[in-house]
Amino acid sequence: MKTSAEVEFKAFVVSRWPRMLRTARLLTGNHHDAEDLVQAALAKAYVKWERVRRADDMDAYVWRIMINANADRLRLIRVREWLTSGFPEAEAPDRTDCIAERSALTEVLQELPPRQRAVVVLRYLEDRSETEVARMLGTRVGTVRSHTARALRRLREQLSVTEAWAGLPPARTGVGPAPREARP
Numbered sequence: 001m002k003t004s005a006e007v008e009f010k011a012f013v014v015s016r017w018p019r020m021l022r023t024a025r026l027l028t029g030n031h032h033d034a035e036d037l038v039q040a041a042l043a044k045a046y047v048k049w050e051r052v053r054r055a056d057d058m059d060a061y062v063w064r065i066m067i068n069a070n071a072d073r074l075r076l077i078r079v080r081e082w083l084t085s086g087f088p089e090a091e092a093p094d095r096t097d098c099i100a101e102r103s104a105l106t107e108v109l110q111e112l113p114p115r116q117r118a119v120v121v122l123r124y125l126e127d128r129s130e131t132e133v134a135r136m137l138g139t140r141v142g143t144v145r146s147h148t149a150r151a152l153r154r155l156r157e158q159l160s161v162t163e164a165w166a167g168l169p170p171a172r173t174g175v176g177p178a179p180r181e182a183r184p
Contacts, residue, residue: 009049013042016059020066027070037073041066108158116151119144 002010017038024034024041045052045062055061109117115137122133123144130148134141 005049005053008053009046012058012062016062020062023063024066024070027067028073033073037066037070040069040073044069104159105155108155111158112151112154116147116154119147120151120155123148 020038020041021034024037025031028034028037041062044065048065052058052061109120112120118137119133122128122136123130128136130141130144134144137144
């Protein structure tokens with residue numbers, strides 16, 4: 001059997017819940033944290049309900065409990081800062097220029113004819129030998145060499161135009177790493 005204090009508390013909760021939740025949402029910035037905050041505040045209010053009932057303004061008393069509970073919550077999750085003379089991480093190089101180069105190269109590769117694009121990708125991006133590429137494409141090594149020469153010439157021309165237009169530094173003389181046969 002419920003006491004009159006329990007019935008009164010339940011009526012208080014039902015009538016104040018939407019307003020408390022709205023206030024808690026504004027305090028926490030998150031609906032889930034707001035619900036947790038309201039429940040924590042109401043749990044504390046329930047324990048002290050006799051004192052809350054005797055207060056001049058029950059709403060102000062419970063809202064104060066909620067505000068203090070929010071301050072406690074923030075204190076618990078706050079990360080302590082330690083002053084040091086040096087940075088804990090090593091400086092990482094800026095790689096944005098690589099992204100711009102890769103983007104320009106991808107666009108120019110798309111403009112190559114399919115066979116030339118395949119030769120460049122297999123030779124320089126997958127680091128395959130001329131013999132492997134010829135076998136994969138079902139053609140002769142001489143054809144692979146001529147496709148490579150034409151494709152590289154066209155890539156250099158297109159990249160120099162693209163870089164001049166974009167204000168990028170001039171391209172290196174080669175595209176990708178040197179093929180295996182040419183390496184010492």
